[in-house]
Structures are given as structure tokens and as C-alpha cells.
Amino acid sequence: MGMECLVLGAGQEVGKSCVVVTINGKRIMFDCGMHMGYDDHRRYPDFSLISKSRDFDHSLDCVIITHFHLDHVGALPYFTEVCGYNGPIYMTYPTKALAPLMLEDFRKVLVDRRGEEEQFTSLHILQCMNKVIPVNLKQTVQVDDDLQIRAYYAGHVLGAAMFYAKVGDSAMVYTGDYNMTPDRHLGAAQIDRLQLDLLITESTYATTIRDSKYAREREFLKAVHKCVAGGGKVLIPTFALGRAQELCILLDDYWERMNLKVPIYFSAGLTIQANMYYKMLISWTSQKVKETYATRNAFDFKHASHINACLQVKSNIVGAFVQALCPLIVYDDDVCTSISIIVISGSFVASLIFHNFDRSLINAPGPCVLFATPGMISGGFSLEVFKQWAPCEMNLVTLPGYCVAGTVGHKLMSGKPTKIDLDKDTQIDVRCKSFKAINPVLEVRAWRSRSVVFPEHTCPHTDSKGIMDLVKFLSPKNVILVHGEKPKMGSLKERIQSELRIPCYLPANCDTVCIPSTICVKAHASDAFIRSCLNPNFRFLKRSKEDNSYEVSRNTNATATLEVNDERIAEGILIMEKGKKARVVHQDDLLLMLGQKKHDVQFAYCCPAQLDNLEETRNRDDALSLTNKCSWLQLLFKELSNYLSGVNIQDLGEHLQVESFLVSVCLKDNCPYRITDHTKKESATVFFCCTWSAADEKLAREIISAMERFNLSGN
Amino acid sequence: MKFTCLSKGSGFHFPPCHILDVSGFRILLDCPLDLSALTIFSPVPLDFHPKLEEETCDFAVHNSFDMRKRQRIEKSLHADSLICAQPWYKTPKNLHLWDPSSIDLVLISSTMGMLGLPLLTQTKGFSAKIYVTEATARLGQLMMEDLVLMHSEFQQFYGSESNSPQWMNWEELELLPSALREVALGKDGMELGGWKPLYSSADVEDCLKKVQTLKYAEETCYNGILVIKAFSSGLEIGSCNWTINGPKRNVACISSSSFFSAHAMEFDYHALQGNDLILYSDFSSEGVLTNDEHENNYSASNTNNSLTLRDVSGEKDDWIKLKEGLLSNDGSLEEREKLAFICSCAVDSVKAGGSVIIPLNRLGIVLQMLEQIPVYLESSAVKVPIYIISSVAAELLAFTNVIPEWLCKERQEKLFSGEPLFSHFELMKQKKLYVFPAVHSPELFLRLGPVVQLLRRWHGDENSLLVLEDGLDTDMALLPFKPMAMKVLQCSFLSGIRLQKIHPLLEILQPKVVLFPDDLRKQIKFSSSHSFSVFYYFENETLGVPKLKGSVDLEIVANIDTQFSWRKLNHDDMDITGLEGQLLINHGKHQVLLGNEVSNFSRRKPLLYWGLPDLEKLLAVLSKMGVKGSIEQGMSDAESGSGEIVHIHEPSKALIEVRATKTVISAHDERLATLIFEAIGTLMDGI
Numbered sequence A: 001m002g003m004e005c006l007v008l009g010a011g012q013e014v015g016k017s018c019v020v021v022t023i024n025g026k027r028i029m030f031d032c033g034m035h036m037g038y039d040d041h042r043r044y045p046d047f048s049l050i051s052k053s054r055d056f057d058h059s060l061d062c063v064i065i066t067h068f069h070l071d072h073v074g075a076l077p078y079f080t081e082v083c084g085y086n087g088p089i090y091m092t093y094p095t096k097a098l099a100p101l102m103l104e105d106f107r108k109v110l111v112d113r114r115g116e117e118e119q120f121t122s123l124h125i126l127q128c129m130n131k132v133i134p135v136n137l138k139q140t141v142q143v144d145d146d147l148q149i150r151a152y153y154a155g156h157v158l159g160a161a162m163f164y165a166k167v168g169d170s171a172m173v174y175t176g177d178y179n180m181t182p183d184r185h186l187g188a189a190q191i192d193r194l195q196l197d198l199l200i201t202e203s204t205y206a207t208t209i210r211d212s213k214y215a216r217e218r219e220f221l222k223a224v225h226k227c228v229a230g231g232g233k234v235l236i237p238t239f240a241l242g243r244a245q246e247l248c249i250l251l252d253d254y255w256e257r258m259n260l261k262v263p264i265y266f267s268a269g270l271t272i273q274a275n276m277y278y279k280m281l282i283s284w285t286s287q288k289v290k291e292t293y294a295t296r297n298a299f300d301f302k303h304a305s306h307i308n309a310c311l312q313v314k315s316n317i318v319g320a321f322v323q324a325l326c327p328l329i330v331y332d333d334d335v336c337t338s339i340s341i342i343v344i345s346g347s348f349v350a351s352l353i354f355h356n357f358d359r360s361l362i363n364a365p366g367p368c369v370l371f372a373t374p375g376m377i378s379g380g381f382s383l384e385v386f387k388q389w390a391p392c393e394m395n396l397v398t399l400p401g402y403c404v405a406g407t408v409g410h411k412l413m414s415g416k417p418t419k420i421d422l423d424k425d426t427q428i429d430v431r432c433k434s435f436k437a438i439n440p441v442l443e444v445r446a447w448r449s450r451s452v453v454f455p456e457h458t459c460p461h462t463d464s465k466g467i468m469d470l471v472k473f474l475s476p477k478n479v480i481l482v483h484g485e486k487p488k489m490g491s492l493k494e495r496i497q498s499e500l501r502i503p504c505y506l507p508a509n510c511d512t513v514c515i516p517s518t519i520c521v522k523a524h525a526s527d528a529f530i531r532s533c534l535n536p537n538f539r540f541l542k543r544s545k546e547d548n549s550y551e552v553s554r555n556t557n558a559t560a561t562l563e564v565n566d567e568r569i570a571e572g573i574l575i576m577e578k579g580k581k582a583r584v585v586h587q588d589d590l591l592l593m594l595g596q597k598k599h600d601v602q603f604a605y606c607c608p609a610q611l612d613n614l615e616e617t618r619n620r621d622d623a624l625s626l627t628n629k630c631s632w633l634q635l636l637f638k639e640l641s642n643y644l645s646g647v648n649i650q651d652l653g654e655h656l657q658v659e660s661f662l663v664s665v666c667l668k669d670n671c672p673y674r675i676t677d678h679t680k681k682e683s684a685t686v687f688f689c690c691t692w693s694a695a696d697e698k699l700a701r702e703i704i705s706a707m708e709r710f711n712l713s714g715n
Numbered sequence B: 001m002k003f004t005c006l007s008k009g010s011g012f013h014f015p016p017c018h019i020l021d022v023s024g025f026r027i028l029l030d031c032p033l034d035l036s037a038l039t040i041f042s043p044v045p046l047d048f049h050p051k052l053e054e055e056t057c058d059f060a061v062h063n064s065f066d067m068r069k070r071q072r073i074e075k076s077l078h079a080d081s082l083i084c085a086q087p088w089y090k091t092p093k094n095l096h097l098w099d100p101s102s103i104d105l106v107l108i109s110s111t112m113g114m115l116g117l118p119l120l121t122q123t124k125g126f127s128a129k130i131y132v133t134e135a136t137a138r139l140g141q142l143m144m145e146d147l148v149l150m151h152s153e154f155q156q157f158y159g160s161e162s163n164s165p166q167w168m169n170w171e172e173l174e175l176l177p178s179a180l181r182e183v184a185l186g187k188d189g190m191e192l193g194g195w196k197p198l199y200s201s202a203d204v205e206d207c208l209k210k211v212q213t214l215k216y217a218e219e220t221c222y223n224g225i226l227v228i229k230a231f232s233s234g235l236e237i238g239s240c241n242w243t244i245n246g247p248k249r250n251v252a253c254i255s256s257s258s259f260f261s262a263h264a265m266e267f268d269y270h271a272l273q274g275n276d277l278i279l280y281s282d283f284s285s286e287g288v289l290t291n292d293e294h295e296n297n298y299s300a301s302n303t304n305n306s307l308t309l310r311d312v313s314g315e316k317d318d319w320i321k322l323k324e325g326l327l328s329n330d331g332s333l334e335e336r337e338k339l340a341f342i343c344s345c346a347v348d349s350v351k352a353g354g355s356v357i358i359p360l361n362r363l364g365i366v367l368q369m370l371e372q373i374p375v376y377l378e379s380s381a382v383k384v385p386i387y388i389i390s391s392v393a394a395e396l397l398a399f400t401n402v403i404p405e406w407l408c409k410e411r412q413e414k415l416f417s418g419e420p421l422f423s424h425f426e427l428m429k430q431k432k433l434y435v436f437p438a439v440h441s442p443e444l445f446l447r448l449g450p451v452v453q454l455l456r457r458w459h460g461d462e463n464s465l466l467v468l469e470d471g472l473d474t475d476m477a478l479l480p481f482k483p484m485a486m487k488v489l490q491c492s493f494l495s496g497i498r499l500q501k502i503h504p505l506l507e508i509l510q511p512k513v514v515l516f517p518d519d520l521r522k523q524i525k526f527s528s529s530h531s532f533s534v535f536y537y538f539e540n541e542t543l544g545v546p547k548l549k550g551s552v553d554l555e556i557v558a559n560i561d562t563q564f565s566w567r568k569l570n571h572d573d574m575d576i577t578g579l580e581g582q583l584l585i586n587h588g589k590h591q592v593l594l595g596n597e598v599s600n601f602s603r604r605k606p607l608l609y610w611g612l613p614d615l616e617k618l619l620a621v622l623s624k625m626g627v628k629g630s631i632e633q634g635m636s637d638a639e640s641g642s643g644e645i646v647h648i649h650e651p652s653k654a655l656i657e658v659r660a661t662k663t664v665i666s667a668h669d670e671r672l673a674t675l676i677f678e679a680i681g682t683l684m685d686g687i
Ligand SMILES: [Zn+2]
Pocket: A067, A069, A156, A177, A443, A444, A445, A446
């Protein structure tokens, strides 16, 4: 049957990820994203390609969302509430919790700030999310009798997952966006070694090998420091979830070390609830965060008066922990109050108080650092602040690595504009400095910090290598690349095909890729067949854990696990009978079934051999004793061993054996197998009777022709 | 497959324990401790404070207890009949009769089923793989650490002991009152071997290192053969029912499960469908009445699923009548009403100036009460603080707030609307709830922990209330605290599948075979119409379960270009072909991969023939090939039995000898031999 992969979005581009895969008749939509660079119909995937009649409930078996980024979930409320898809939707718990916040935030930016016509309402978002079935990592979900899906940890952002889907014997993985290296609050992607017909992977970085991030971080900190030291204001546009936490920790570390007092403000268009989520979803965060949680266990707190303990945010481990949990100090449009956040860690309650950024602070004197959304300065608060701060050359704006064309962020990145036209009437003077891309494609792929505090814990892992590693680890039969830039994807495709010898495809939007599948016959196997296969062919392989499940993390201790290799040679008989299920049986089963006896067809030959000093040994005819027989066989054994070096010859006393080839001394004068005319009873000839089965015909003939040449010399 | 029920346990706190032999592997299901057996030990005396001077720990004190007891002849139970010694712990009966090293796999289905695990993992030779759900492992760890901590109180009092304790000597056991002796030795006197000294916190730590944790519905594979999954049972956070899928057997083990849960994830019974064998191991309806006729045989206090209010001091109380409404009805409403009833009783007591002690150790019930009691207090305008005195309570509460994936839908909705999963921290912030990390913590059958001290203080106060779980031998449990003026409210919560639901459940799951406890046989009669066969099992009796599937399912995976050379069998509608490939056994699935280079042998595949070649036909075929020969006449019987011989003259000399099960071709010329071989091949059935 094969697989069919229809790419509706993120084909040779980044944006509106949406791939529809048909596996053995089941149809799954992976991601339902929105393109941030367009505001016309191109914003959404072309859903009509799924079903001309727009009967999505019947043409799709389920929708799977990998993570809460808008390029993966942005079109979902539109698809369910406007296009009317009512079938099951799966996403992880954190994604279900956080996606509506992202969607609502986005909707507000579009409608309230850009004054666009509403594509979907708050109610739509709510109704859409009610249809979502949350899944846990590794939980095997039976969508229906045939379709099975499973989520694997992808890092990237809280709750991001790669999804495995299997129908019958065909299986595939769709990665979504993933992360190769653990960062401070999220772990690295992790997946089992699976048998896959198809891997659809993102390829955002493709061939870009990042320059040392550590150096870029230092540059970033230096730029920020220089600006505030000169009395300037720093604007850090960011998306609310994911990257803000990292930059915040990075700055906090630096502020601590440099003893800086300049205030750092946060503003993010999400609600206070985000904190709550990070708190409840701790099990989805990095090992480090979890460990911090775990060490606060019963025995540690015997002596602590732990209730109402007040914590200061410091660059110590607890500080990092608290920050990772409640990193978002949130700006909610007009409510600008102090927010106290309760973080519960074990039996540990910490109260943190942050001050929110008030609009009046925009033009307050003195330096400051402000985190504001949205990341690409496409509207909202970051644009509002940018308008005010851009004309002053003391100020600094940092830019994310990736900005969609048309946004202010993109304009700033492409060249050094002195003026930016916002719309017909508004023009911004840009005199402030800008700091580009802490790393490429910051927003698309959450930024993984090279820890400033613990630089020794980091590893120089590049992303194209990471993608190659994953493909190599999974060794699927086919690879499809999506979510990347075409030229770079092209060279990655070349590498996958030449280095890994795996067919690789680069479909554009609206293209369909067909993947041939393997033939698979289901059969009953008889006990005798299974038993016959279980000959000792075990190989025990020591494998490190890393090798077994994909996790590129140098911090984890690779625990060696013993793996039994179960490759067994199977020889049996496949029986197809009308009206019955196919059976695989052992040959004995077949004979029994047929009521027949096995009939061996063998070869035999009575082979003469020259004997040098037979004269002496054959002094008397009655001296054909056992000792003679044995010594002749021994002589033959010696010669054969020399001749067939490396072949195992068994000496079984009465005869010698090589595979099925048996040879013994023949003393019968009228042996039926003595085919050649040896009428003359040569004194120096001795006969060896040989038998063998058809399988060893070649070997047997070789031995016989050698034996005929042999000149066996006694003693 | 073989199955042995080691112990049917008793109730929520002491789940059953079984041994299962599947596909050549031995599986232990659960490893609990019988904590109710703790009641035979005397609590640490009131005047003992763990951190005080050494003189209180004097052995003289403890010896004099002993002396008094020894002189006493069998009579009614007194507080001083209890054993004054550091408690040992009772493992499931019969478990100690099995060799720990013979166990391949341990499956833990609940926190309670885990409490005895360190005793097993510390055994020499034990090397089984242990699977536990993540939540159970964490909660179990907290419980075990807590147990160790509470036990340390005894350790400080009695000092560390060496070898087997004095009370286990036969002379000492003989002197015990019969009620205690029965607990110590079991009804049949065989259970003394099950007593074990408690593990240390190091043992707990070590045990947890050996445990492999799983999420619900996560697939894991043991030894490439058994696919094992845990599905939520609804009973407690993390509790589960296991499915074990082997090549020939699909087994679902149903432990105590709950269709109604106000905290834990719902009973996922759909996932248990499609298994051909169900091990039904929910004993919770044991002793539940099926019809009215039997009612006389049970005293009210014995009835499960009921609330019994008993005034131990002898006086009846009016609220006892309230329970009647709760006796019969179904499901969640009843459970909620029970909770409401307890809450209102608690409020009444508090209003009367008393104190309420709730030494519950069922996490789910505690979580709910902690949320509800403040609501009741508030609505009655009573301002009374609630204290949780426990070294682990704070941690438990924190833990339950970060595991939405393990909770019921109702709680999960809170995650999605951004509210805390439980309201405990809100209550703590509002100073309605206080958590004290006492060095010693929640009650364990009124012997361990701070409840002992509180009971001693309040047992004379008739306005105070003690909430106890049913199923406990209250006489023995309250022995050290008599006389009791305090009211005692005994209640039982649903801790398994209700009787009426067993049959419908099994019908839905559609197994072929059900292993069912004989103890429930009286209560549930399977109608003759059911589609499955039922095997009843008894404690400590091995049950052999007959084979179900005759053959293993196999998948043959081939590339598109794989060519099969089919051979049609003459007499039948049957096509056969040889198959050679690589057998993979993975996740319990057998797969043959064709077309993979298996070996580098240049050997030809051995051919299989059956039947006999017809010699006349053989000569005909051979002559077409230019081979001429003749059948040797007459002499067949003489030398070679029934063998017949064909002599070949052209192109060179050769011989074909045909016997019943063997044909031998003898030729010097290799090509001729091959020709003859092929000729025979065309005449015979074979592959
Ligand atoms: Zn993303």
C-alpha cells in the first residue's frame, strides 16, 4: 500500500507547518501551523487539498500537534472552528495548556493592535482546545483499532514532542522542531530505536554550523552592558515562552557577577497563568530542574523551617530553578501590579516579587533592560517601545535570529536602515544600535544557552550534525525534509543520500511524495519452526544508553545496557491454502501434514586412492585389521587437513566428516558405488566410500578429485 | 502458563500477591507488607520522647513489661498483652517459600503493593527486573521513607537488636493471647517465616535504583519477548493494571480498580480489551452481601461499603442512623456522601469543643478531605486550624500538584484553565491549613507515628472524634488507649470494583479465560451464557492454564522485488514455497525478514523431497537428457533390502539406488550426477 505524504506547509520554507500523511489507508495531519509572514490566504495551509468537498472528518483520522509555536498550531482553531474539522486532535499536556495562550496572544496582536479582521475568536480557541486529547510522553495511544501514535520528548520548548505513528506494519516519525542539546530548562530530544519506513524531519539549520555560541553570548552581554553603562535602554524583543527564560537567566548571571544594578524588566503578552503552567509541568523540564526538585526530598527538609521561606533570585541553583519555573514576569495590558509568584518545590515555598513594566516607564530616565513581545517586532508592545526608543542612539535593540519578511525585525536585520516605514503615515527614525542574532533562527528553534555559569558542561554540537545523527540513529527507509530553507536543505539531502544511503525528499508546498512500502504477509508459525529458528545465534552487545535511545547529552552518565541480538536464521516453509491463513511450518510439520516420509537424495562414490607402501601393509590379506583401516583413515585425515586448510574436518573414528560429506575405508570388493573400472587390482590402491547430500556437491567433488590425486604415504 | 495466588491480602492496604509463569518467565505481582499485623505490638510508651536521655531507653523498663506478661495466663486482651518489642513486618504469606532468584520480573500495581519491595531487592540472588509506574515509585518512596522514619522511634526506644527477636521464640509465642498468636503465626500456624525486620533508608534507596519506571500506556519489552504495559486502575495516583503480551498469551491483570475517582486518573478498562486471559485479582467485594438472605450472617460492623459509627465506650449515638442511606447506592455519589458525612461529623465535634483525629493513610481520601473540611468549617463559621503532622505531607502535597498526567479529567481541566490541581497551597496561604514536619508522622494502624501521642492525650475526651478506616480490628488497635471516651467513626471507602460491575466488565473485555478468586465464587455466579471459561483459584494453589493459541503469529517482511518460487502440490489446493530469512523477535513480535544476506555460506539450501521416484518415468526423463540406463532385475531382495537399482551406461557409468526413504546417486562424472539429480527432482514432490 505504501505511504503518501502531502505537504501543505513548511515545504522548502519555515512557516505554517502542516503535513498530511496517509499510512495504509489512515490519514494523519501533523501540525496545523500559520505563516507569520503573510496576511492573506497564504497564511493558512491549503486545506482544500485534503478534501475537495471539505469533508475533513471523513478524510482525516486525526490531527497531531507537536508544540505550541504558532507556525505549528496557529491555524488549528481556524481548521476546527471555521473549516469544521471535528475529529480527534492530539498534543502533549503542556502544549494543550500553553497553546491557547499563544493563540490568544496572537489573536490579540492581530485584531487589537493591527486592527485586522478577526480570523478566529477567543471562543473559537476555547472550543478548539476542548476537542484536544492530551497525551503523555511514551504513552501508546490507540487512535482506533489500527492507528497507534506515541509522543517522544523533543526538547525545543516545554511540551514539544516528536510523534511516532504506526498503522499495520508501516511506521513513521514526524519530528516537529527538536533540540539536540539539553539547555538549562529543557532536556535534549530522546527517541527509541524504531523501525521506520519514513522520517519527516525539520531541517531549520540544515548546513548552518553555528559559530561558537559561547563567544556570541559574551558579545551579546558586552553589547548590553555597554549600552546600559552609557545610560541607554536595551530592548530585547522575544516571544514569551521559551527563549525569554534563557536570556533572563543569562542576564541575571551576568548582573550578579558584574554587580550591576540597572533594572531588568519583563513584559510579555501572556497572562500570569504561564507561571502556574511551568510549575505544574515540571516533569517536562530538564534533568537539572527536575533534580533540583528531587533533592528537596523528605530527608533534606527535616531541619528546615520550610514554609514561607523567602527566596531571592540568585544565580545559584535554587535561583535557576525558580527562574526556570516562573521565568515569565508577565505584562498584562493594563494591569500593572506587582505580582507575587509562589513556587512550590518539594516542601519548599518561595515567594518572589517582581515589578512589572509600566507604560510610564518607557520614557523614564536612566538605563534599563526590557524584555517585550512579540519577538519579531511585528506589532504589540515591542513595537510600541521600539517606536519610542529607536530614535535615540544610546539605545540598543537585540534581534532574534530569524524574522519573517515584512516585520520590523526583518527590516532591521536586512541592512542598516535609518528609517523604517511602518505604514503610510508612520515612519520611525532608527538611530539606536542593534545586535543581531544571538544565534540564527532564534525564534524558530528555541535558543539553547551555552551556560555561562557552567561552561564546562556544554558540548560543541552543531545542528546539521544533530539532524544527521538522528537520521543515522533511526535509519528509516526514507527521509522527507521540511521546515527549512531550500538551498541548505538541498545540501543536507545530498549528505543523507550519499553518507547514509537513504532516499531523501524535499517536497515543496502542495507536493505529494509517495513512499513504497515493504510487503508483509501475516502468517501463523508452527512451534517446530520457531524452535528450529532458536538455534544458538545470540550475540550480546554492550551498548551505552545513549546509543539505545537518542539523547545527545554529554552530562548524562551513559549506563551500559546489555542487548541481546536476536538475529536468527529462519528456514521454513510457507504454505498458502485457499481459505486459510498463511502458515509457516518446519519441514517435519509439512511431512506430517502430508502423511509422507522424507526422501533423501544423496550422492555416493567409492573413491580409489594410491598408497605408497601398501605392499608392506598388505603383507597378508587377512591383515585387513581395524588398525589398518584406522591408519589409512588417519593418513587421509592428514592429507585432507593439509589440503582443506581452514575447513573443519571431524575425525569420528570409523569415518571422517566435512559438512555432510562422509568418508570411510571401503573393504567391500563389489561396492556398488565403485563406478570406475578398476579391474586390475592394483596393489597400492585403497578405496574410500564417500556419501554426501546435494547441498555439498561442490565441496564433495573437490575433495574427491583431490583424493584421487593423493599419494598416501605410510608412517 | 501457571498461576499461583500467594496471598489474597486484605483490603486496600494489603493488596494480593501472585506468581505468574508466562512464556518461561516468572512474574511476581506486587510485594506488599501486612501492616495491620503491627497491632500486635505495643506502641512506644507515652513518657518516651525520642530525643531524651538514655535512661528512658533502659532495658530494665522493657524487661519488666516482659516479666509481667509472662506470668499472665491466657485471658482477655489487655494493653499489656501486646508485644513490647521493636516491631517486625509481615510479608505476604507463602512469598518466603519461593526462591527470590527464580523471579524474572516484578510488576507493582500500587503504592501499597510496593512497601515490601526493599525486603526483596536486598535479598541475595534477587535480580528480577522491576516495573513500577513513575507516580507509584515516587509515592512509594515517600511512604517507605516515612515508614523507616516512624520505625526509628522504636529503634531508639529498644536499641538495635541482634538476630531474631525474643518474641519469636516458640515459648514466647505460646504465651501470647490467641488473638495475637493468630496474627503472628497465621491461622494455620505457617506464617512466622514471613516476618522480617524493617529495611533501612539505604535499602529503600537501593530498591528504587533497581526499579524501572513507566508512564501509563508506555510500552516496554522484557527480554524481547514480553510486552508489558501499565494502565490506570483509578484506585490511587499511579496505581495500575498490567497487561503482559507474550507470543502465545495476552494477559491482563486486574487489581483493585475504581470506576470513580476524584483524584487519580480514571480506570482505563478499554485498554484491557483484546487480552485472552484475565487475572481477576480485585478482592474488595469479598464478604459483600449479594442478597438479603445472607444478611443475618453478617453483623453490621462487618459489612463493607458502609459507615459504622461506634462509640467504643459503650454508648450508642444518634448519628448512626445516617449511615443507612449510604448502604445501598452506587458509585460516586455514595463516596462523596461518605466524605461529606465525615466532614460534618468532624465539624460537630469541633463545635462541641473537641478535637478530631483523622489518621487516614489513603492518599486520595486525605487529599479530598483536606480540600473539603475547610469548606465545611467555613460554612459553619467555625474557625479551627487544620494541621497535617507528617514528615512527608508537604512533599506529597507538592508532588500531587505537579503531576497532571496522573490525575482524573476533572483535575486535568484545572491545568488547562491555569488553576492549581489541588487547592492545598491556597489553603495554606490563607492559613487554614498548616503542615508540620513532625519527626514522626501519619498513623500506621495506630502504632507508629504522632497519632499515638495524640490519642493518649484525647482518648478521654468525649467530644473528640477519631476517624478510622473499616477493616481494622478496632479492639486490638485501640487496646493501648482504653478506656475510650472519644467517639470513633469507622468508615470504609470503595476500594475496588463493585460486585454488580464485575460481570459486565468481564463481558466488555471479552477474554477467553478468566482466573477468578474462589473466595468470590459465592458472591458472583457467572451466567452460563458468558463467552469465557472461568478457572477459580485458591491461595497457595498452583493453577495450570491450558494453551490458547496453537501457533505464534509471524510477519514475513519482504522487499517488493522478492520472488517466491511457488510449488503447487499435486493433490491439494496448496501452494508452498521455501522461506529463508532472518527471524527477529522484538517487542514480543516474530518477524522474518527476507532477502537479507543471512550467511556467507555458499551452501545450497538443503532440499526436501517426499514420496518415491517412479523408475520407469525416471528412465524416460533421463533418456530425454541423453542419459541411458537400465533397471537391474531380480536381485533387489538379496542384499540391499527393498532397494532397486538403475544402472546408467551412457554417457558414462553411474548407478542410482532407490530405497524407501533414500535415493543414492553414484557417478564419477559430476555433470552426470547433477543431471540425474535434476531428473529425480522433476519426478518427486519436494521443495
Ligand atoms: Zn518551534
